Amino acid sequence: MVTTMVEKIFQNYLSAPRRSYFKDKKMFREEKCLFCSTSEKLKKESPPLILDLGFTKVFVIANFKNCFLVVNPYPYVPRGQLQLVTHRHIQGMKELNDGEMDEIFKELITKIQTSLEKEYPMVVGFNIGINYGKTAGQSVEHFHIHLVPRFSSETGFMETTAGTRIVDENPEETMERMSKYFK
Numbered sequence: 001m002v003t004t005m006v007e008k009i010f011q012n013y014l015s016a017p018r019r020s021y022f023k024d025k026k027m028f029r030e031e032k033c034l035f036c037s038t039s040e041k042l043k044k045e046s047p048p049l050i051l052d053l054g055f056t057k058v059f060v061i062a063n064f065k066n067c068f069l070v071v072n073p074y075p076y077v078p079r080g081q082l083q084l085v086t087h088r089h090i091q092g093m094k095e096l097n098d099g100e101m102d103e104i105f106k107e108l109i110t111k112i113q114t115s116l117e118k119e120y121p122m123v124v125g126f127n128i129g130i131n132y133g134k135t136a137g138q139s140v141e142h143f144h145i146h147l148v149p150r151f152s153s154e155t156g157f158m159e160t161t162a163g164t165r166i167v168d169e170n171p172e173e174t175m176e177r178m179s180k181y182f183k
Helices: 005-014 017-023 034-041 098-119 157-162 171-182
Strands: 049-052 057-063 067-071 082-086 123-129 144-151
Touching (some): 034 067, 034 082, 067 098, 082 098, 098 171
Antiparallel strands (some): 067 082
């Protein structure tokens, strides 16, 4: 197959660098959904816990009635990036029922944000995001919300110049630090 100059430029400069990482990963080709598998295991075990699903590990901080809280294993930021995931397998926000909406948006997002600010006093802002659909960057087709603490020390230099992220805390450390807020 002949690759044109335009295609090379698009692949190297205009596409999201994270997508290439996920494109060939086995965990996104599994028959059973990553988050559904986690939800099933949470019926038998209580967080904090590390679930080894064979193709990946999930670091669970807390379990709630309609959703659970995990550490994002592929963070955008150096530390503290979390994901709030519904137990029920749905793809988008418009499918949330009233109980899920109330728990997620009226109770948990504020509580999670406050706990991140307490645990990481250097947090100066937040991104709270929902990727809906592959084109929008949804790599697991199961509804989840990204809670991304932002730090003034993030310069973007390494990401821009070397295509590298600096992560100074592993997911297990984040899970241990954050779980005390959800007992």
